[in-house]
Amino acid sequence: xxxxxxxxxxxxxxxxxxxxxxxxxxxxxxxxxxxxxxxxxxxxxxxxxxxxxxxxxxxxxxxxxxxxxxxxxxxxxxxxxxxxxxxxxxxxxxxxxxxxxxxxxxx
Amino acid sequence: xxxxxxxxxxxxxxxxxxxxxxxxxxxxxxxxxxxxxxxxxxxxxxxxxxxxxxxxxxxxxxxxxxxxxxxxxxxxxxxxxxxxxxxxxxxxxxxxxxxxxxxxxxxxxxxxxxxxxx
Numbered sequence: 001x002x003x004x005x006x007x008x009x010x011x012x013x014x015x016x017x018x019x020x021x022x023x024x025x026x027x028x029x030x031x032x033x034x035x036x037x038x039x040x041x042x043x044x045x046x047x048x049x050x051x052x053x054x055x056x057x058x059x060x061x062x063x064x065x066x067x068x069x070x071x072x073x074x075x076x077x078x079x080x081x082x083x084x085x086x087x088x089x090x091x092x093x094x095x096x097x098x099x100x101x102x103x104x105x106x107x
Numbered sequence: 108x109x110x111x112x113x114x115x116x117x118x119x120x121x122x123x124x125x126x127x128x129x130x131x132x133x134x135x136x137x138x139x140x141x142x143x144x145x146x147x148x149x150x151x152x153x154x155x156x157x158x159x160x161x162x163x164x165x166x167x168x169x170x171x172x173x174x175x176x177x178x179x180x181x182x183x184x185x186x187x188x189x190x191x192x193x194x195x196x197x198x199x200x201x202x203x204x205x206x207x208x209x210x211x212x213x214x215x216x217x218x219x220x221x222x223x224x225x
Contacts, residue, residue, distance in 0.1 A: 034213075038152075046212075053211065056212050091209070094157070094166050095154055096157075098154070100151050101151050
């Protein structure tokens with residue numbers, strides 16, 4: 001089973017600031033890495049697939065990078081709706097696995 | 108519009124059974140793989156099970172193998188999860204998801220809460 005480690009666990013930032021979230025895999029994923037945002041009481045929403053491609057309807061302030069075992073999600077300027085929990089997910093091997101999440105909170 | 112609507116959750120005693128359903132609409136259900144993913148209260152996301160488009164192949168997380176069974180009825184556009192021998196640690200919101208390994212579109216239901224408690 002591929003283990004995904006997200007860091008930091010919590011990120012305290014202000015609206016308009018830049019957020020950088022990390023996801024490290026226990027083995028190479030090629031580029032089959034996705035990022036989700038989850039707001040309280042809602043299902044996760046896909047932001048990035050294949051490490052660097054924005055999903056349908058996702059604004060340009062979200063970008064993903066990386067390959068192999070190290071991946072990054074960057075939010076260039078935080079909007080109020082971006083204060084939420086973010087998960088990475090690997091789609092390289094079964095079982096699919098998720099990271100433990102990074103909570104982006106208002107400073 | 109793609110919609111996934113889960114139902115069947117509720118309160119069940121340890122050792123009991125429950126069957127979840129996920130009604131799909133707005134897309135050609137029979138052509139997509141489907142997943143069940145769960146989230147315990149205050150915890151992260153955990154993949155539970157998957158089924159291929161025609162139902163001939165399934166997969167399970169180790170934590171539910173032998174207790175849960177995923178199935179689908181493509182004529183009814185519905186996905187199921189039969190959960191037996193339920194434990195307290197199965198308490199979670201269960202989501203169904205339309206799955207593609209590499210796609211710009213990804214759809215989840217709103218989730219259904221399963222609570223296992225005496």
